[in-house]
Amino acid sequence: DGSAVESLDYEVIENFAYREEQAHRRRKLYVSYLLVVKWFFALLIGIFTGFAAVFINISVENFAGWKYSLTFNIIQKSYVAGFFVYVSINLVLVYTSVYIVTQFSPAAAGSGIPEIKGYLNGVDTHGILLFRTLIGKVFGSIGSVGGGLALGKEGPLVHTGACIASLLGQGGSTKYHLNSRWFNVFKSDRDRRDLVTCGCAAGVAAAFRAPVGGVLFALEEVTSWWRSQLMWRVFFTSAIVAVVVRTAMGWCKSGKCGHFGSGGFIIWDVSDGQEDYSFAELFPMAIIGVIGGLLGALFNQLTLYITTWRRNHLHKKGNRVKIIEACLVSLLTSVISFGLPLLRKCSPCPEPDPTSGIECPRPPGMYGNYVNFYCSKDNEYNDLATIFFNTQDDAIRNLFSAKTINEYSSQSLLTFLVMFYGLAVVTFGTAVPAGQFVPGIMIGSTYGRLVGMFVVKYYRKLNIEEGTYALLGAASFLGGSMRMTVSLCVIMVEITNNLKLLPLIMLVLLISKAVGDAFNDGIYEEQARLRGIPLLESKPKYEMRNMIAKEACGSGRVVSFPRVVKVPDVFSILQSNTHNGFPVIDHTRSGDPLVIGLVLRSHLLVILQSKVDFQHSPLPSDPRSGGRSIRHDSGEFAKPVSSKGICLDDIHLTSEDLEMYIDLAPFLNPSPYIVPEDMSLTKVYNLFRQLGLRHLFVVPRPSRVLGLITRKDLLIED
Amino acid sequence: DGSAVESLDYEVIENFAYREEQAHRRRKLYVSYLLVVKWFFALLIGIFTGFAAVFINISVENFAGWKYSLTFNIIQKSYVAGFFVYVSINLVLVYTSVYIVTQFSPAAAGSGIPEIKGYLNGVDTHGILLFRTLIGKVFGSIGSVGGGLALGKEGPLVHTGACIASLLGQGGSTKYHLNSRWFNVFKSDRDRRDLVTCGCAAGVAAAFRAPVGGVLFALEEVTSWWRSQLMWRVFFTSAIVAVVVRTAMGWCKSGKCGHFGSGGFIIWDVSDGQEDYSFAELFPMAIIGVIGGLLGALFNQLTLYITTWRRNHLHKKGNRVKIIEACLVSLLTSVISFGLPLLRKCSPCPEPDPTSGIECPRPPGMYGNYVNFYCSKDNEYNDLATIFFNTQDDAIRNLFSAKTINEYSSQSLLTFLVMFYGLAVVTFGTAVPAGQFVPGIMIGSTYGRLVGMFVVKYYRKLNIEEGTYALLGAASFLGGSMRMTVSLCVIMVEITNNLKLLPLIMLVLLISKAVGDAFNDGIYEEQARLRGIPLLESKPKYEMRNMIAKEACGSGRVVSFPRVVKVPDVFSILQSNTHNGFPVIDHTRSGDPLVIGLVLRSHLLVILQSKVDFQHSPLPSDPRSGGRSIRHDSGEFAKPVSSKGICLDDIHLTSEDLEMYIDLAPFLNPSPYIVPEDMSLTKVYNLFRQLGLRHLFVVPRPSRVLGLITRKDLLIED
């Protein structure tokens, strides 16, 4: 699968065309123009991502709300009929989702976060930022989440944000035919990466209504190329998202959006929860951290096995198998979530407590705790149905809720934990858009609440809230599975709107991440590896300290080009290997060889295809004399987003062409970064990663030093 | 003053001693050991910084509280006596502060943020991280803030945190004689920078009780070398600080800490403020942003002039002048803050409103709004005294407070604004520890509240709170003066504990920063420039696109060393220039020159002083045969923190020494980063800044490419 993956190139190719363009630009005007465009795009990304999130949420809530209210109405008369209605609605929704994804946008399957992580790390996976992927992601996740599968809509929202950002950057050029300057602004991987970073943060901000969390999420993934200006822009985008979402929710409050309003955006206000904690509680909290690390690592391992198995045995067989698979999973989920609560005996309602404002059983058709489901008496509730026969958002709210001590029996919670964990593992990897945040929170808050129940029993203190433990459990599972740290912590704080729990969440995350790291990598890294996305970690491996650059770059002869090269030679060299970058070697007057730059395969293909640069003479042409520069503008060499570009087979050379030459000098990157052969690989790694490089030349030690550059030399005043 | 400043070196000097050490280490054990030590230090930094913050706050609050209660008691009988008591207490406190700073720790003057910013950017200012500076900072800021000057304790706390971090890293080695491995862990600039980053974040977290703001503050300053692991550690430190401060405040609540408790840590809960806002309000808010930008830029300019003038005319004359100056400023401040409210006519108290819980006039000896000061009747209050004759923290709380519409007359606010702005400008640059956050918030919230009063009058809506406008005003002034963005925004949100205002704060900051940027740089950049701290901005200058590396590095001949060099030559070369790094040139067997590395002046000085490496023969010694490596361990070459190290004059060579040779090969950094001569300066700049370099070799274009390094080559599995 490695062929679907290509490195991004964050270097500015300072070739002749670029230099010419730079020289002809009016500096001040151009810089301000760029700035305005960038901020405008940040604004647009925020608005569009916000709207996408609102759209997805309204749709999901309406489908799910309609489904549950219908089912509840029918089961008043017949549980069997209700069951069939419930199952079929789910099936239809999931089928729609999997159909869209398999037929129309295969890249929309899964959460998309591994791919976005890869993109920000410097690897492009084909198809992840296309328009069809965006469509598939939005409608697919409405179907899969509305259909009640054990997955969430938050991961897909991140991918959605990234798609929107990339399309905006590209859309300006390909669709609306704006002027050519506009073209050049967002045609490089460098600018696109900034946009995608904004989009990624916007997605997180939209999913969790957590603007700061969004910024930190983007930051944790892209620390190597981060700049303060970018940070401010990313933050701006996130805040715009927050405003859009807020406004939309305010607008919907009056009931204009159907069932939407009470659920939807995950924001579980636990501000009425526990205010302080004693030191004795730190021990059970640490236990939660350990459990989270273990269960999270297990989850990663199981999902890894199951996805590998699926890839090798099921998904090869074509789309039909994928569709059948998703439908089977949907059936299984429906049967379990409807059937299990049936087997559970109802419990009598607790004494009504007017201060908490919670009714038991909950009034029909509304959201809340204490669901009356298949109970013989009216003042009874079914604790398993309260969490199982519900949308996941509502279930989490019920699990987090304070002032409901002893609502759940440990038996129900355990049953739910086991079943839901199984469902989440099985669901992972079906061909629908699927996030792992919400299932993770479900699993975590279940065992968290279990621990909380023991703590309440054991410590016999009144100010302990099981809901707080559920929250910590959620944090621990996410930490144990995703291994994100700061961003997860801030997201948890923002969604619960309770800054006071920050140190506790951090403690739990520290432990669960450490425990999880002892077993395997985070779920996104594992999945990225499985998909052949080569992520560069932020830290070089320890072994690299004892290796030098020369050892790393393989033993094969370097494939290079002379400055003026015959057309058939270009063709055959390109055909003979799969390298994407080639050194170009010229000779000085005295005949010594001299490396004059790096030429990219994609540029060579453009030259071969357009043919305008072919020349009859085997001598270098003087770039200054000819009208060289007007033959191409730099936009022509720009790489298209998420697609393969020109292929060697597309190029047809006439016999006349085969006699021609190309002078590569105007097209090459004249100053790629270089390292001496015996530099230690740690340093090479840092250079490579920090600068986001694609190719690095390993050269012999220099024979002279022409000058030293120090800080003072770089302090040029305007 | 440039001589007090030295670049930091973040490169790992992979010389012979280092490589030997690496090879002999047991990998797994060492890596885990490092990790544990780093986390342990993060914990310690958090705890110590938290305690330092608590100590400063308790002291300041007690001094100030005692001062005000004494004065209030005396003015019941005589205003003249009260005035003299007030003035003299202030004078004594300020005198103590300026005395400590001038006599004992000159580097503790000012806010310290420009220096820390410089340190994180890669420039060391002598003395900023010493123990005496820490002491001066802590006690000096107690005096200056307690003495009622127009300055804050937040900037100094950031410096304090950084000092604590650096001292911890160093203290392990020089004081407690821990084992030699411990030595090596924190002896490089690289590790020290990580610690200082932690300390800096801890300082912000302690000053504002804003853990996330602390992380983002550190991040905005050091984006170029940021890594995700560091982020997590920094966040951990900040959270520890938050826990420590919180615990201490909880402990103090019961009155164990004297006057501390009601004021102290700035945390102005405006959660009972305005909940939503109409679009019409965005216009006055934008106006606030513009005012903030203008006044902030003016503040930067005025302080720049006044500090320049002070440096050139006053501070040269010695410490006595500095002391007199600070005392005069203290007198002026006392006279104005006591005298002006006397001239102000009292207003009658508004109708008592039991729901707000605010009494008028406030009960004696307590904190709160509606101060009765020099009023003829009992149910009157003096609005100017409410903000002027008060600690700044309480004044800000009063300005931010909701449900007190029409408390202040616009006349009083204007008077206060003008006088306080003037005082803040005059105070800036006196030789005491001085932060600009709190004065900035004071100024900003005053004009913010003024605008708010007009809005209340003009829009005639009931749900507008003047306090919210005061908050926005504070944000705008800080934005206009400091030009920080994300971190400032998050800090404002965290100190007001109101996430809903985030978009408004952001809007105001966007505008005020843009307006301010049109005039000058941020206050910290301006002050850093004035102090000769050469900061590298995150973005290369536009001109650099059209320059190449060769052009930047000056025209002087490169001063280099041969591999084996005569001792007197070393001495005379070092004497003949001030460069800190020198290329070392050897010859291959065939006689061609070959650059074998870079040797640092500081290392040469160590070699010259210790003399153990002198040899009689002018031939290279084989490092493998002799016991070369045991003569030095890498700790010996480590640079001392914030001090000049060995000076050339300290070295005394005997006539015998003058006949000896040194083989430099074991001591040089064998693979400094290199760039080809015609690389564009933009790329050079990025390389230099991203990797935190100090020296970069400009070399001729290579003649061969020995290999290419791509992403695949760097994916080494364990």
Ligand SMILES: Nc1ncnc2c1ncn2[C@@H]1O[C@H](COP(=O)(O)OP(=O)(O)OP(=O)(O)O)[C@@H](O)[C@H]1O
């Ligand atoms: N021009 C070249 N000549 C010889 N070896 C090369 C050349 N380019 C790359 N290599 C080597 O080939 C191996 C595979 O690299 P590959 O060809 O996939 O690089 P690339 O395709 O140019 O970059 P990427 O795959 O990251 O986009 C690496 O070990 C690299 O050192």
Ligand SMILES: Nc1ncnc2c1ncn2[C@@H]1O[C@H](COP(=O)(O)OP(=O)(O)OP(=O)(O)O)[C@@H](O)[C@H]1O
């Ligand atoms: N060994 C050298 N030979 C010739 N020129 C040098 C040498 N080292 C530095 N320079 C030049 O001298 C100028 C001043 O640099 P300076 O000597 O201050 O560097 P440094 O002291 O080594 O580094 P820093 O001041 O950043 O610590 C720069 O323009 C630089 O290019």
Ligand SMILES: [Mg+2]
């Ligand atoms: Mg390749």
Ligand SMILES: [Mg+2]
């Ligand atoms: Mg120097």
